[in-house]
Amino acid sequence: MSAKIEIDTEALIKDTAKKIFFGEGRFNATTQEIADAAGVNRTLINYYFRSRDMLFQKVFEEAQEEEFRLTKIIVDSDLPLKEKVSRHLDIFFEQTKKYPYLEIYMVTQMNQGSCYKDKEAMNTLLDKFYLEIGLEMDKGNINKMRPEQFVLNFASLTSFPVSMRPLFQETMGFTKEQYDKLLEERKDIILKTLFIH
Incomplete structure (x- = not known):
């Protein structure tokens, strides 16, 4: 071959x-x-x-690495913070259309201790993000809080409706297409929730 x-x-x-x-x-x-x-x-x-488990682990690791790579490109860019968050949301929600169950699996794996392998790189990325958040707070574009709280708000507003999709879609009585539409509407809601200006 x-x-x-x-x-x-x-x-x-x-x-x-x-x-x-x-x-x-x-x-x-x-x-x-x-x-x-x-x-x-x-x-x-x-x-x-x-084995099937090793294949599963490989595709999960690659999905995690791809998410980190795209996040790093956005955080390292010279764009204003609000634009960075906007771009991240575009990528995230596009990915959830293609792989609606990836977030559920990632949460499950994180709970079992399969976190990012390169914790130092993730910490460096977060430190840069925290600094930018702090500067935006000083400018009055974000409500004052610990930068970590901003990140938690961002992650919660983004990930929770995706990771809880099966439950929400069922209890709200939505079809897949209707729930996809609901997720598409979230970008503007998230930006308006996180940013004052």
Whole structure:
């Protein structure tokens, strides 16, 4: 098997697993179900990933790394803080359309101790974010509070409706499309909640 075919097959398996795990919420899908959906032989999953659990772990780690990478690009940019938050919301809500169950799984994994591997990089990123939040508070663009509280508000307003989607969608009697629309409306609500100006 050529190197390109190997890379393509491995990527196909990972992409299919992401769709099944995080797009459809089928966390207990078998290697056979993933292989069938990818149109490959089940032995190829064992060849590339050794087990279903290792495949699951790999796609989760890559999703986490991608989220950190995109967040870092935004935080490191020269944009004003409100624009950074706006861009982050665009990316976050776009991702939740594609993978509505990813946030649920990430919360579950965090509760089991699977936090970011590079805690130092995350702390550096947060320190920079806290500094920008503090400066915006001094300018009167954000209500005065500990910067950590701003981050908690931001994360709660963003993640909670996504991670609780199955419950909210069911109890509110929404279809998938109606709940997607509700999430689309959240960006402006979140910005108006977090920022004074």
